[in-house]
Amino acid sequence: MSHIYLDHSATTPVDARVLEAMLPYFTNVYGNASSSHRFGRSAENAIEDARELIAQIFNCRPNEIIFTSGGSESDNLAVRGAAWAARQQGKGTHLITTPIEHGAISKTINQLVNEQGFQQTVLKVNHEGLVDPKDFAAACTPHTSVASVIYANNEIGTIQPIRELAQIARGQGVIFHTDAVQAAGQLSLDVEELGVDLLSISGHKFYGPKGVGALYIRDGVSVLPVQTGGSHERGLRAGTHNTPLIVGLATALKLAYDDLAQRTTHYRKLRDRLISGILNTLPNALLTGHAENRLPSHVSFVFEDIRSGSLVELLDAKGIAASAASACKTGSSEPSSVLLQLGYSRETAAASLRLSVGLHTTEADIDYTIQALGEIIPQLSTRDLTAATA
Ligand SMILES: Cc1ncc(COP(=O)(O)O)c(C=O)c1O
Incomplete structure (x- = not known):
């Protein structure tokens, strides 16, 4: 795995x-x-x-x-x-x-x-x-x-x-x-x-x-x-x-x-590949935070019309370690107060995902993750995503 x-x-x-x-x-x-x-x-x-x-x-x-x-x-x-x-x-x-x-x-x-x-x-x-x-x-x-x-x-x-x-x-x-x-x-x-x-x-x-x-x-x-x-x-x-x-x-x-310039160039490249891959694959994905003015390593999404179910656990089953909003929120069933402050509904804020890349992350890791999300999210979605994902 x-x-x-x-x-x-x-x-x-x-x-x-x-x-x-x-x-x-x-x-x-x-x-x-x-x-x-x-x-x-x-x-x-x-x-x-x-x-x-x-x-x-x-x-x-x-x-x-x-x-x-x-x-x-x-x-x-x-x-x-x-x-x-x-x-x-x-x-x-x-x-x-x-x-x-x-x-x-x-x-x-x-x-x-x-x-x-x-x-x-x-x-x-x-x-x-x-x-x-x-x-x-x-x-x-x-x-x-x-x-x-x-x-x-x-x-x-x-x-x-x-x-x-x-x-x-x-x-x-x-x-x-x-x-x-x-x-x-x-x-x-x-x-x-x-x-x-x-x-x-x-x-x-x-x-x-x-x-x-x-x-x-x-x-x-x-x-x-x-x-x-x-x-x-x-x-x-x-x-x-x-x-x-x-x-x-x-x-x-x-x-x-x-090594700052090399590190951040590497992070940005993978971050942007992950963001565009998710947006192109999943029509109910919304990027949270600022599109450009964001940490080079950081990707965060919420997903609309998702049944309750742990995205992080499903990703873990596919060998991918991710987080819902932040590690500090683990174990709390409340949607993230940060996402509520940004104006997301409680339901949407509850379906949050944070992915953060590092020095050893590869393009293949990113592509595998996009593919895994492409399988998991439609299973959890209450709306039909097939037309857009076809
Ligand atoms: C923005 C921010 N501040 C403070 C902390 C706390 O740092 P530490 O885990 O070293 O106590 C964290 C940890 O996740 C953080 O993300």
Whole structure:
């Protein structure tokens, strides 16, 4: 049976070169980076080299990078930490966000609002999932302290106009965070060019290990720690450094950005083949998100007039690993709130499919997947698709 992995937005395998770079830090170089002897210093040097590598890709200073346990923690620290610090400095408690954020942002903001006296404006998005910068400008008030807008969405792939939004935020004195977890490894992370104050990434989305991430914090932007304890990471993130994972994160990011043009050209070619193949084969398929302004690796569809039935399970039976909207929604029978926000009906939103290509995906994988969908979808459809598929 085929084994075709089209769920790279959920996670990616660790690159063999990344694993190799990490291995010595599990065994020989095991010191605690906070210790002042040579064992500690060796670990500390590896961590500072990793910070330097990431800073080069972000076009920032190494001290502006904080290591975390992944995208969720980076998002939590960014939004909760910046909101708390702003309130402490008497800067206002109004937050701005979008209705298509990952739960690591939306649930953090909801908790700040429901339990800690903050207020929020949730911006509208259009049918393609785009925020209108005019709406963002209108939502900024003298009480607004922090805004968080996802760079590229995990469910629909849409890329937001981050540069424009960050520029508006700066003009209004609002701290601007972007969740770049899906964007990392595919789009520019140059924080000067983007103009953002805070930016989150996670290692496992670009062939690095799971359980490690980073948060960029622009010099001068105040953030209070969320996880307290030791004085690691400038007192912003307590906990003994996980040296091997930090080395793996930096190595994977460097490999991705050294090879960015080739990687994204490969992704785009396969993405576009998949999109046109599905649209040509299945008349009830609707591409979700923005047609062009989307992640190079990302394809997402909903299917109209589908009986309930698990598309993902049927694809799995044919050897294809896919996802319904996002991996984080697995196990939930509710249609994706992102798709509902975009204006799809509950029925249509319930029949969603996300396919995300990777470095090892081939054209043959794509063609097999289109053929498999051409068999599965008509079986699940309540309308006759034969005329169009003939
Ligand atoms: C947009 C986005 N933000 C945050 C996260 C959370 O990252 P992590 O799994 O590293 O906690 C994900 C993971 O899927 C994501 O897609």
